Amino acid sequence: MVLSKACTYGILASLYVAREASRSRGYVSIGRMSEELNISFHFLTKILQQLTSAGIITSMKGPKGGVALRRDPKEISLVDVIVAIDGMGLFTDCLLGLPGCGEEKPCPVHDDWADIRASLFQAFRDKSLADTALRIDELNLRFALPTGAKAARDNAVIGRGRPE
């Protein structure tokens, strides 16, 4: 898997928060988010804690508490989120696991992999949470992870007006 599960959850959650932030001010409840995204509450909490200590989100305890983006969603890239959870490995590691590799003594697949991982980095760096979340709304995309019957009911399409 290219991104760890925790990392994809983190991205999804970040996008969710960015989306919520653009419509209603205040903190987004992790409980609610975990339900809508269909991600285990406690697991999601842990992931968000990583994002908190990475300075990407802030959190607040108590009623009306939750999490919120710390900076303008336009200024937060997907790379920021990925690095906060999975680290830079994806963009720096050697594909074949040979230590100490580099330009001097590159392994046989170096050139291709170096290009590809640079493209990956560039793509994620150029994609802000704001842009990405916006496109979700524009394209009326689904968002949450469907699992089971409940999921099929709940997550049909997110991005249209929801009750409440």
Next chain:
Amino acid sequence: MVLSKACTYGILASLYVAREASRSRGYVSIGRMSEELNISFHFLTKILQQLTSAGIITSMKGPKGGVALRRDPKEISLVDVIVAIDGMGLFTDCLLGLPGCGEEKPCPVHDDWADIRASLFQAFRDKSLADTALRIDELNLRFALPTGAKAARDNAVIGRGRPE
């Protein structure tokens, strides 16, 4: 990690076999290979068993036994090895883990990721074991995974004439 450890070992081993095949005929001993590549013998054996059942290598028991490539190394691509061990997932899976994604309702990072994974596939498909192993010799590259003192001694540079 993009490729599983087993998969990188499989690639390394395949290249090793391709390299040996080009100089001395016959089967390559897994025991010797595991020492030179610094990969656990039993683990490597299992990985090679996967390559065997995938039809990439043949094996032979007993003295003078070992493994050998089943086809011409020019006709075996890195994709073949990767798919045999890790499956097609890397080249088909959704980056964000959203099920049922595709061209119709693509997630926000679809276009970039689709391009990138296609490049990945192409790069690995166009790289044969023969080409890759050859380049290892040409560039006088190191090959094995160094670990610990013994490794530093043994694996200094492979690709030059070895004794015996």
Next chain:
DNA sequence: ATTAATTAAGATAAAAGAGTCTTAAATCAA
């Protein structure tokens, strides 16, 4: 045939990743 060498196969163990549960700490509202 016997023996040694070597891969096959399966059981087991250790490590890492993913997920759950419990308790504590902070915050708001009454």
Next chain:
DNA sequence: TTGATTTAAGACTCTTTTATCTTAATTAAT
């Protein structure tokens, strides 16, 4: 202040991956 709500933190469990160990099966050489 009290109680309800919500995140923080850590212990714990489950699963997958990685690695090891043991036993069997096959082959070559004597």
